[in-house]
Amino acid sequence: MEDVIIVGGGPVGLLLACELKLAGADPLVLEAADGERRRTRSLGLRSLNARTMQSLALRGLVEPVERAQWDMLDALAADRQEPGEAGDVVALMLEILRKGQIRGHFAGLPLLDPEGNAQYVMLRQDRLEELLAERATAMGVRIRQGRAVTDVVQDGSSVTAVLDDGRAVPGAYLVGCDGGRSVVRKRAGFAFDGTPPTMTGRTAVAELADPSMVTSSLRGPGGLVNLSLVPGEIATIEFDGGPGDRDAPVTAAELQDSLRRVTGKDVVVRRLVTGIRYSDNARHAESYRKGRVLLAGDAAHVHSPIGGQGLNLGLQDAFNLGWRLGLVARGAAPQSLLDGYTAERHPVAARVLRNARAQVALMRPGAQVDALREVLGEVIGLPEAWRHFAGMMDGTAIDYAPGAAVPLTGRFVPADLPLTGPAGVAELLRDGHGLLIGGSGPDARPGGLEAVPAGHGDRVRFARAETGADLGGASALLVRPDGYVAWAGEPDGARDALTTWFGPPARTAA
Template sequence: MNADVLIVGGGPVGLLLACELKLAGVDPLVLEAAAGQERITRSLGMRSLNARTLHTLGLRGLVEPLAEAQWALFDELRAGREPAEGDIVDGLVYMLKQGMSGGHFSGLPLIGEAGNRVPEMLMLKQHQLERVLAEHAAGLGVEVRSGCRVAEIADEGDGVVATLADGRVVRAGYLVGCDGGRSLVRKQSGIPFTGTSATMTGRTAVAELADPGALTSSLRAPGGLVNLSLVPGEVATIEFDGGPAERDAPVTAEEMQASIRRASATDAVVLSLETGIRYSDNTRHAETYRQGRILLAGDAAHVHSPIGGQGLNLGLQDAANLGWKLALVVRGQAPERLLDTYTAERHPVAARVLRNTRAQVALMRPGPQVDALREVLSEALELPETRAHFIAMANGTDIDYAPDTPHSLVGRFVPDWELVGRFVPDREIEGSGSEGVDSEGVGWVRESLGDGRGLLLDLAGSPETRAAVKGRGDHVRVVAGAVDQVDAAAVLVRPDGYVAWAGTQAGLAEALYAWFGAG
């Protein structure tokens, strides 16, 4: 088996990365160790996709099938519940449909403004997300092999070799570890993984309670946290006990019952337990995301408490940032130094998430001092500026990859402008003589990024601007049109949706070379 890029781990991060590579003309091979029950177990609990992740997935047309999966799940949840005034499911459905849910910060709700054009949050199970991404991957022709456990990796300088548990050998130009917090790829690559040890133990299980109505969700339970999931039968606890002594042994009904009783100070009885997992707030960060031809993404690069639901989103954003860059390098269209921007851009983003998840854990500890602190923060969140700051932080919409660049657009995710005016087909740039077509209401800018190429927006109708991309048509698309109130004659957008450059003709050639190579 050989591939351009070997991806170890076929969860959401590995699948999205594989899709981005394939879209850019590179052949990845995904090796996933788990199969069957293992994949089902890791789907315990609800997963939330935040605003920036939905913006990113929207570039590839994936929001609609994910939204369909979400509403199918909520239909199931509502079908199994008795109608009740103030029902939590109905309330959540309303907020999601209005685009008002900005997530939460340590259980304190972050409610945004209603009326967004696209969803700002989706909630679903991990297996639903994986199914949509797997279908997208299959449509692109990505090869995914389940039940393939990697035992050893080696960077040989001109390529990477992976040896599977059954003795088979796979060779590739590059290898990306998307294999979770206890990543074999990270460990064998020698990348340091530093941080802080666990202070809490979380458990989530599918369990049958003797009296389900006697137990209620509480963020401020006497011994920690108790949460009855929207999914019938799922129950979660968090105890601030220094972390789990054992991570891998099966969770038993007796263990879950004891945890519920300690956390809630009730006499809850667990009759049976179908499956369960343990987790903690162990918080660690890889010092670099790249060592030679080996790279890390997702939990392999950073682990933290799941409180706040940012980990999955952080990993998916890693994949979007890395995919197009690695593809250009593999194809020989850009120098290897482009890969250095992956760590440079994503490491600070993860560091900030690790900081705010540590803060969220601190805010969940029981006790009157923390109660008072939560009351003070709740008051602060009533202020529009404070609430907007926390919503942006929780959703990744405040990310700026180029904070020291003079132009305010550069380094930020491209606004979803509506382009009107003249659309310029790629064939005109290649000198075919076509004059293009006139069209009113060309559409939204982000829709022009669907094929995985970069995008040069010609906002001034300049032939010189459009000619600058000649020879790069396979990885930069040109669109000309008008956008209201944009202080730039042209805008260069990367395949991941972030603005690489904005201005007049001066500097465009340099920006194209820096981000897309010599052409």
């Protein structure tokens, strides 16, 4: 029997597999598509926001991700067109990324950091998948492509994935990371309510007879058109009530008609290589867990891609779930630890769905919406409003314990928190352990707080903060493997906190 079956080998499933492996579980990834099919549907660029980059830093993945971005953008810049043509967009993107200015955007309204402290990466999804697959494989994760799951059956002690060839794969737990049309979600009976589509998006690799006839525009009488930084990729969005048959192949004639409606020009599409449709259908699973079946990523929530939040939302699901499920699957913690997954992640996704709907409304054509965008642009220019929108879009406003007595509780641990040893917080969290941090007060003595994690040494390590380090008014912090502060308080509460968040201490030999 498998420890954990992950259905879906996209970025969320692969990252979850890595997190499970760190936590001591042995996951199996089942992916329906083969490598080539995944590449052809990975159109456009994906953005990784500040919180995702901070999370990736805990696993040593920032450098390879940033290197992949610069390899791509430098290649595009080398081939860019004469000034005034599409290549200038590449030059602009290179400039603001190198200066660390971009925090994201809200319905196309830029959120730029004038101080140059932003963390933001853009790259193709298939390249991100390659990086995560390489990491997973190096860690010993088993990835099986061409394995389509058609049914999920569970009882009180196990769950079985049924493959399209009739084979059954039993496991202790199963996680659906299989996208917006998730078979896992449907077969396991998760409610998935929300709002129907109001727009149709198309992204395609295509050749135009006269490329100069089309320029990127967020505001047009018929919708919007976007020339991707990736050569040959073009996208349109029309506010027409949503796509009809989403499974029918996108044709050159369909894309041509859409471009003509959006631009008002007689655009001719000579050839279409591949294309996809999408909408602003916004739906949310009522819970992320039913017994031994869990959901993550688009399987749990879908919304408009405007704003670039979907991938980040799913990756954060994986970070939140991985350490919990890993501890439970290996028997180190009780199943009740999984209850916190829905409790923490569901409100985060609900807020994303709300702002995604708002962004769609702000993209619609019309003089009234144009006026609203101008007013909102002025509002975002106010420092406090800018911080609100930036924190919302880059994930840094996430708070898993709003209203906690100690403000750091439920928030991401400060990366620059000074510790007495040579390693920093990120380095100490790299192998998926938790971290108990003691202050420099009266308990800073040999055999004091250092002795508390003894029975949790396989899950938590200890570090001491430097004198004067700000622990938010607490004397000790317990940091989860995903970087969030689980508990903050006085040393006498540390033992109970460790048991609550990491399970009971290991038994010692008699």
